[in-house]
Amino acid sequence: MAKLVTVLALIALLGSTARTCQAGYGYPTPVPSIPSTPTAPPPYTPSTPSPPTPTPVTPSPPPSYTPSTPSPPPPTPTTPTKGLAVGYYNKTCSRAEDIVREVVRDANPGIMAGLIRLFFHDCFVRGCDASVLLDQVDPNSPTEKFGVPNLSLRGFEVIDAAKARIEKECGSDAVSCADVVAFAGRDATYFLSNKKVYFDMPAGRYDGLVSLSNETLPNLPPPFATVDQLKANFASKGLTADEMVTLSGAHTIGISHCSSFNSSFSDRLNPSTSDMDPMLMSSLREQCKSDTGNDNTVVQDIKTPNKVDNKYYKNVLSHEVLFDSDAALMKADDTSAAVRANAKDNGVWEEKFKAAMVRMGAIEVKTSANGEIRRKCGVINSY
Ligand code: HEM
Numbered sequence: 001m002a003k004l005v006t007v008l009a010l011i012a013l014l015g016s017t018a019r020t021c022q023a024g025y026g027y028p029t030p031v032p033s034i035p036s037t038p039t040a041p042p043p044y045t046p047s048t049p050s051p052p053t054p055t056p057v058t059p060s061p062p063p064s065y066t067p068s069t070p071s072p073p074p075p076t077p078t079t080p081t082k083g084l085a086v087g088y089y090n091k092t093c094s095r096a097e098d099i100v101r102e103v104v105r106d107a108n109p110g111i112m113a114g115l116i117r118l119f120f121h122d123c124f125v126r127g128c129d130a131s132v133l134l135d136q137v138d139p140n141s142p143t144e145k146f147g148v149p150n151l152s153l154r155g156f157e158v159i160d161a162a163k164a165r166i167e168k169e170c171g172s173d174a175v176s177c178a179d180v181v182a183f184a185g186r187d188a189t190y191f192l193s194n195k196k197v198y199f200d201m202p203a204g205r206y207d208g209l210v211s212l213s214n215e216t217l218p219n220l221p222p223p224f225a226t227v228d229q230l231k232a233n234f235a236s237k238g239l240t241a242d243e244m245v246t247l248s249g250a251h252t253i254g255i256s257h258c259s260s261f262n263s264s265f266s267d268r269l270n271p272s273t274s275d276m277d278p279m280l281m282s283s284l285r286e287q288c289k290s291d292t293g294n295d296n297t298v299v300q301d302i303k304t305p306n307k308v309d310n311k312y313y314k315n316v317l318s319h320e321v322l323f324d325s326d327a328a329l330m331k332a333d334d335t336s337a338a339v340r341a342n343a344k345d346n347g348v349w350e351e352k353f354k355a356a357m358v359r360m361g362a363i364e365v366k367t368s369a370n371g372e373i374r375r376k377c378g379v380i381n382s383y
Contacts, residue, residue: 083367084202088179093170100183103162105191107155109306112188113254114154119185120250120360121150122178124237125219127364129208130177133159133378147216152257156378159184163377177377178205182361189357192253193308199354205365206372209380223256223323224266227331237363239356245329245338246356249349251321252312253305255297258288261322268324275327277319284322298322310350313343 089096104112122132125144132150134143144150159180166175186201221233234244261268262284268274269281269288276284280302287298299305300322301312315321316329316339330336342349366372 082362082365084204084362084365086200086202088203089170089175093166093174095169096166096175096179097183099165099169100162100180101187101190103158103165104184104187107158107188109192109253110255111155111158112192113306115158115181115184115188116192116250117254118153118155118159119181119357120247121153121216121220122181123360123363124233125215126208126210127366128178128182128205128361129364129366129372130181130205130377131208131211133177133181134211134380135378137380142213143211144213144216145211147213147220149216149220149222150213152260155184155188159377167376172376173374176205176207176374178207178365179203180377185361186357189308189353192306193350197308197350197354199358201358201361204367206367207375208366208372221325222265223260223325225325225328227328227335230325230328231332231335237360239359239363241332241334242338242352243356243359245335245342246349246352247360248326248329249310249312249342249353250308251323251326252301252309253307254300256300256322257295257297258284259295261324262288266324268322275319276321280320308353310342310345313339313349317343 104115107115118132119128121144122128122130125131125147132144132153133156134145136143136146145153159177162184163175163177163180166180182201182203182205186199190198219233221230225233230244231241234241234247239247260266268276269285271278271281274281283302284298288296290296301307301315302320303311303315312321312326316326319327321327328335329339342352
């Protein structure tokens with residue numbers, strides 16, 4: 001392993017970092033088709049040595065951020081969280097979660113939406129290991145952030161800023177980037193829900209060392225996915241169809257590039273093939289018009305674009321959603337029933353969302369120090 005780290009260090013020294021290349025665009029044509037059953041990355045098998053003993057305490061949210069309506073604890077996840085624990089950094093870096101929350105609080109709503117998506121894109125490729133943040137060091141081997149689905153990710157600078165503050169307070173390898181990404185996704189949900197959706201995020205993840213752009217398309221569902229493809233993709237990560245519907249509710253915030261729903265793969269603005277509401281369709285046609293060939297952006301939720309709420313499901317029911325993958329939720333009995341249930345204003349979706357985010361945060365986590373590290377976010381060989 002020491003050998004591998006040395007080799008990576010050398011490559012990193014020779015190579016170039018590529019943090020500049022974050023211009024956003026959706027799914028340009030042509031895009032490779034996804035396999036109907038996405039391939040799951042090889043399962044991570046933690047070996048000895050065992051992870052540092054987590055402190056299984058349940059801290060309440062810090063006073064300044066106490067949610068206005070305290071909610072009941074989320075249902076216990078059905079998959080084990082493999083060594084993750086709530087309050088993991090209480091003894092080693094007690095302000096870690098506060099720092100992330102403070103930095104996220106100062107971000108704008110668009111970046112906050114980006115942070116929730118960043119967490120999803122991190123966890124679905126090689127598990128929640130911050131591999132999505134890694135910069136390219138080998139000119140022949142682009143990292144995940146150069147994969148088509150990741151070109152429009154945003155919020156990297158928030159992760160960097162939070163990690164820098166944590167490092168100043170607690171040292172460079174006290175807290176993993178993967179945990180910072182998970183905390184940031186949780187905190188963005190908290191602020192965008194007007195402090196209604198708060199939950200504990202178990203921590204203790206280690207950071208991965210491998211990041212490959214060609215692993216993004218097979219693992220991240222495209223906006224033209226069918227309901228069967230969506231189910232298969234989430235199942236390959238250990239998530240249920242109901243959790244897939246629940247997590248899709250994140251499309252209640254943020255933006256999309258026109259190319260994500262208006263291309264030869266996804267002809268959502270064509271009235272003869274699309275079931276999109278005609279008013280929304282004509283409005284999107286206007287918004288996507290560009291003399292310069294620009295790939296414009298539009299909001300995902302026309303009703304409450306910056307609010308984490310259950311409006312997304314109402315939009316699915318009224319055909320006011322952008323993607324085929326959103327509309328596809330009505331194409332199977334179980335998922336359409338879930339959409340109807342989540343559209344009810346009874347707080348059930350919010351509770352399910354909290355639990356599903358925690359479950360997503362446990363996908364193939366690396367909790368052993370064997371081969372994994374805590375590092376500067378984006379950089380492999382910083383220590
Ligand atoms: C179910 C399968 C999903 C598909 C096919 C999908 C696809 C997409 C696409 C194509 C975009 C727009 C990208 C662009 O053009 O800029 C997007 C945006 C977004 N997605 Fe998803 N997504 C899915 C699930 C999720 C999940 C599980 C989450 C989080 C829990 C999520 C959170 C978001 C957020 C917050 C945005 C807006 C990001 C921003 O404003 O920067 N999505 N998604």
